[in-house]
Amino acid sequence: MLENAISWLRDFIWGVPMIVLLFGTHLFLTFRLKFIQRHTFRAVKLSTQSDDGAHGDISQFGALATALAATIGTGNIIGVSTAIALGGPGAVFWCWMTGVFGISTKYAESLLSVKYRVRLKDGSMAGGPMYTIERGLGIKWLAVLFAVFAVLATFGAGCTVQSHAITDVIRTSFGVNPAISGIVVTILTAVVILGGVKQISRVCEKLVPFMALFYIIGCAVILFLNRAFLLPALGTIVTSAFSLKSITGGFLGSAMMIACKYGVARGLFSNESGLGTAPIAAASAQTKNPVRQALVSMTGTFWDTVIVCAITGIVIVSTQLRLPELYVNVKDDALTQIAFSQLPYVGSYVLAIALSIFAFTTILGWSYYGERCVTYLFGAKRVMIYRIVFLVVLFYGAIADLGIIWTFSDLMNGLMAFPNLVSILLLSGVIVKETKHYLWDKHLDEHAPPAPVVDE
Numbered sequence: 001m002l003e004n005a006i007s008w009l010r011d012f013i014w015g016v017p018m019i020v021l022l023f024g025t026h027l028f029l030t031f032r033l034k035f036i037q038r039h040t041f042r043a044v045k046l047s048t049q050s051d052d053g054a055h056g057d058i059s060q061f062g063a064l065a066t067a068l069a070a071t072i073g074t075g076n077i078i079g080v081s082t083a084i085a086l087g088g089p090g091a092v093f094w095c096w097m098t099g100v101f102g103i104s105t106k107y108a109e110s111l112l113s114v115k116y117r118v119r120l121k122d123g124s125m126a127g128g129p130m131y132t133i134e135r136g137l138g139i140k141w142l143a144v145l146f147a148v149f150a151v152l153a154t155f156g157a158g159c160t161v162q163s164h165a166i167t168d169v170i171r172t173s174f175g176v177n178p179a180i181s182g183i184v185v186t187i188l189t190a191v192v193i194l195g196g197v198k199q200i201s202r203v204c205e206k207l208v209p210f211m212a213l214f215y216i217i218g219c220a221v222i223l224f225l226n227r228a229f230l231l232p233a234l235g236t237i238v239t240s241a242f243s244l245k246s247i248t249g250g251f252l253g254s255a256m257m258i259a260c261k262y263g264v265a266r267g268l269f270s271n272e273s274g275l276g277t278a279p280i281a282a283a284s285a286q287t288k289n290p291v292r293q294a295l296v297s298m299t300g301t302f303w304d305t306v307i308v309c310a311i312t313g314i315v316i317v318s319t320q321l322r323l324p325e326l327y328v329n330v331k332d333d334a335l336t337q338i339a340f341s342q343l344p345y346v347g348s349y350v351l352a353i354a355l356s357i358f359a360f361t362t363i364l365g366w367s368y369y370g371e372r373c374v375t376y377l378f379g380a381k382r383v384m385i386y387r388i389v390f391l392v393v394l395f396y397g398a399i400a401d402l403g404i405i406w407t408f409s410d411l412m413n414g415l416m417a418f419p420n421l422v423s424i425l426l427l428s429g430v431i432v433k434e435t436k437h438y439l440w441d442k443h444l445d446e447h448a449p450p451a452p453v454v455d456e
Contacts, residue, residue, distance in 0.1 A: 158366020
């Protein structure tokens with residue numbers, strides 16, 4: 001009964017209105033910001049630099065690594081797999097398009113997060129959509145609503161989904177009891193998150209580059225094995241994305257709409273552009289001005305979806321074309337596992353290690369998001385309670401059946417996205433003004449006024 005209710009609400013939230021709002025925001029900002037995506041490689045260069053003397057808790061790269069840790073995870077592996085299983089090969093195209101145009105939204109929400117961030121009495125920076133909505137729009141109740149949805153989302157997308165993915169793949173590959181691996185994951189998480197954002201950032205800075213390279217190398221080998229099917233796979237992805245063939249009746253039941261629905265949902269789950277979570281990490285960055293960090297933050301969507309998700313999708317579809325017999329009666333979250341089984345002897349282990357590291361760093365990033373939202377709602381004194389609850393739920397996710405976890409995660413993501421996207425659209429004039437001054441008028445090295453100090 002509960003599962004059906006959550007599933008219905010998820011489908012309602014992720015219907016045509018959300019697709020139009022999300023994609024519409026991406027397109028609107030892309031054109032209003034004069035195709036900000038053209039600055040991607042400049043932004044990548046900025047992400048490797050340090051803004052010495054700037055205000056903030058962690059480096060620009062540290063903030064990016066924390067955000068990437070939270071975004072490059074099961075969404076890139078299991079999420080793409082389920083998107084293809086439920087929406088067909090065309091879902092890869094819409095997932096990719098969500099990333100390409102979502103770069104502008106990630107830029108916009110990160111800019112606002114840094115502009116409206118505050119300094120707490122303990123000296124730490126705090127920001128994110130809840131502060132943007134309250135300080136930029138003056139709508140306290142909407143800010144609270146976002147923070148509540150975000151806290152709930154951390155227990156789904158950032159916690160149970162990830163711990164379940166880790167213990168399941170370790171059980172499948174190494175035969176380890178989920179309870180044992182769940183205890184290990186919970187202890188490792190506790191050791192890191194109790195050290196706060198600086199400890200989380202240090203761990204993510206070391207793990208994120210390694211895990212991404214490790215996974216991409218594995219994908220590259222598979223693509224080489226499937227080289228004769230790469231062009232057919234790309235053709236299948238594109239044609240399926242625009243197929244009007246009816247599956248459940250009417251245009252809303254067409255292959256195109258279903259592919260779009262699951263591609264956009266999984267694309268958002270993966271890159272979080274428009275979701276409002278990554279800007280929480282961006283707000284803690286040591287940066288001279290909002291535009292500099294916004295440029296750095298938008299590279300997260302480029303790496304996550306434009307590169308990693310696209311590669312995963314092509315790996316799966318090309319393997320389906322090359323070895324279709326392997327995909328008969330396969331569960332939706334196992335498509336990537338089958339593709340990696342092509343790597344002799346080590347395939348399952350490569351995927352297990354990559355997925356485990358991906359999921360673990362995602363847990364770290366989302367735990368920080370939850371802490372900042374709890375601080376906004378209840379004050380810093382309640383953060384320790386949140387951490388304890390988070391760790392308990394983390395272990396539960398490790399041993400529980402996946403069940404409605406993915407559905408719940410999609411629902412919370414959609415509920416978070418609405419207030420965040422509304423605030424971005426209403427404050428688009430501020431975004432353009434800041435971009436004009438710092439980027440278009442070439443004042444990118446100028447320091448912005450310091451964040452105000454507020455009561456928690």
